[in-house]
Amino acid sequence: MIQVQNLTKRFDDLVAVRDISFEVQRGEIFAFLGPNGAGKTTTVNMLTTLLAPTSGQIRIDGLDLVKQSNEVRKRFGIVFQDPSLDSELTALENLQLHCALYSVPREERAPRMERLLRLFELWERRKSYVKEFSGGMKRRLEIARCLLHTPKIIFLDEPTLGLDPQTRHQLWNQVRKLNSEDGVTLFLTTHYMEEAERVAHRIAVIDHGQIVALGTLDELKQRTGAETLEQAFLALTGATIREESASGKDRMRTVARLIRR
């Protein structure tokens, strides 16, 4: 479903992703783990056409990502690390906008929006402005939104960041159901090892822009002689704390977060 070959992303003086290759099978739940600044989000951004690779090749559902980007875009849905809703619009308006951008057939829009809003328990609040929503509600709305165009692949970039245990639990149940019932391929990044442990079929660990391990949970544990994924992860990536270099963009994001409060 996703084929990545010798993918590299170089920013001015920094190699964020260094010559990585991997494949994600159809119907698989694939977890992409790594410490801060390891290259997770950069990889997700390249896989979702937001960032042009410096070199290497990406194929999604057999299509070349660079040459057939619009065809590729129809096939995936993404929930970004930071919210990407228009907070001045209502929940319903955000979904309508998505339907228009993805050319969802007109007669299917209303029923799909209703089904998803009910599924994520937002139907009663559909006419509320998104700026009045809590973090968890925004997340649910974003997941509902990314399902509107029935994508074959869903990218989840740290989807449970800042969510309470209830919302988290519900989210992963939905995600597993999507995978088992509709056969949706899932590519996720997370910092919570137990989440990856619970849902992922295979796990890749990335550090300093390179994949340092890739396999099933058992394979990773065996390789490192660890008992849990967290121990395996620490064995693979070391226990030192990473300083994420704060670029202007990151600082701006912090400001944006402060304003949003």
Next chain:
Amino acid sequence: MNCIYTLWIRQLRRYFRARSRILASIGQPLLYLLALGFGFGPIFQKAGQGSYIQFLASGVIGMTLLFTSVFSGMELIWDRQFGFLKETLVAPVPRILIMLGRTLGGATVALLQGLIVLAVCLVAGFRPVGLESIPMALIFMALIAIMFTAFGTAFASVISDFQGFQLVMNLLVMPIYFLSGAIYPLTNAPKLLAWIAAVDPLSYGVDGLRGVLTGVSHFSIATDLVVLVLLSAGFVALGGYLFSKVQV
């Protein structure tokens, strides 16, 4: 088409929901109209140039269009910071359509603001030559709005923070306004100033608007129209190109 309409209506919704913004953006032109219009009015008249309000109205409308348009175009920076931009960038739609939808939406918002200020000018004593001048004035106003929204989009595509926005506002937009002949006549202006005004896009917008509304213009109305159409097309093309290169 559907995508252009959707993004256009989005800008309008946001505009009508931010009532404080509507009020705030009328305040400044109103101040210019009051302070300059009534303050300099008597001197202007003594200098033999006629009624200053008649002259200034087009300039103040032009100013409103300039500021609102550039600001609307640069809302891209906000969308980038608050994340919504990504939602449109991963959508399976050619980037140029997204840019056109945004630009038309921003331009419509600016045009609405311009119309409000035109109404304020009428209340303040401004009298156009006739009702038949209004449709042509609308065309000029729309062109100014499209041109500067695309200009704002072009800049917002290459700069990504609020500091950059301030820089554009202070180092480009303010000079564009003050050196355009919006608040003083270019006829008899010192050579250097006339020369700068001749390369200032807003000069042609304000001059065309003034020509249509009051019958007095520095360049000719036909020149103004041709220059504005060409510049609008140029800025839309540039903005579209730069926007298509935006990465997150």
